[in-house]
């Protein structure tokens with residue numbers, strides 16, 4: 082799923098720009114991505130997954146064409162979109178209204194950045210962040226529902242005349258939101274709506290519920306509770322976790338991640354994105370010749386200690402990588418590594434480097450479909466695929 086896109090939304094000042102800075106690798110080499118075009122409001126982030134090079138003893142010769150492999154952890158490039166303009170009334174065209182909604186429909190999964198500290202709202206006052214989550218849902222719901230309800234009479238007349246299935250009728254209406262027939266069918270199945278659906282009898286409230294069911298499937302959302310380093314965040318996090326599914330929630334400090342990345346780049350620390358630890362020159366028993374560290378002065382050391390105590394020690398990481406991981410996992414995408422042979426695990430005929438390519442694919446993709454994705458020619462030659470626990474599938 083090379084066009085997989087994570088959309089990042091959030092109220093002004095929630096920390097969306099900081100999150101995007103923390104998640105996207107502005108320093109990566111140009112051309113280090115499989116994507117031909119990157120729009121100005123797109124960035125590239127990396128989904129971390131265990132690389133098979135470790136299992137097959139090929140860590141030394143692992144040579145990703147895109148992204149990187151660090152000690153057997155693969156960093157797989159994924160596109161991220163800044164969905165700007167979330168303000169109250171976006172669904173009625175306020176703020177960047179239409180632009181916001183247009184961008185939204187291209188995303189496959191959303192990261193909703195919430196200021197968990199509740200420090201400031203758009204008027205610069207403290208506020209309760211628990212309301213933000215419902216508010217985003219309401220904005221998206223109003224947009225879809227209002228468009229649907231104003232045409233409901235004619236939609237139902239046509240539906241009855243054609244004796245169509247509910248999924249067919251609704252897909253015609255929902256295709257503009259980037260959905261396909263399978264998405265609509267899945268939403269109806271989850272709601273227990275069977276054929277004949279008796280759409281003629283659906284009232285306004287029920288149509289609203291169907292829209293909500295559709296949203297759950299079409300716009301899976303990770304709730305990113307940001308600013309966890311702030312003392313006011315704790316109580317809000319607890320209440321939000323009690324109200325919403327904790328599996329949907331990730332705790333982050335975008336500021337801490339930006340800081341650690343900068344310190345790593347400036348060679349004051351050794352830090353790998355997503356890690357629970359970093360090393361200063363004092364922590365290193367044997368200096369790393371590839372990443373020689375400068376000494377930190379007292380002020381810098383204090384700032385680093387604060388991040389260690391308030392974020393890494395308490396929460397296990399800054400949470401940025403965990404948020405990306407949850408977004409990819411929510412869609413059930415699986416990394417697949419195509420190779421030409423099982424001795425070198427290379428993907429060119431000269432056996433240069435192992436595990437060069439990696440693609441994230443949708444669940445249910447067959448071996449044959451995957452080969453077709455790579456090249457129509459390959460479809461004739463493939464032998465089998467091996468799953469994460471070693472099970473083999475003959476295509």
Ligand SMILES: Nc1nc2c(ncn2[C@@H]2O[C@H](COP(=O)(O)OP(=O)(O)OP(=O)(O)O)[C@@H](O)[C@H]2O)c(=O)[nH]1
Nearest residue numbers: 092093094095096097098099307308334335336337
């Ligand atoms: N303490 C703390 N502050 C943060 C964090 N993330 C962002 N901030 C601060 O929150 C403020 C707003 O952050 P931005 O990243 O500009 O927020 P935004 O959502 O992009 O805001 P707009 O540009 O107005 O849309 C800035 O002062 C950031 O430094 C965090 O994790 N912890």
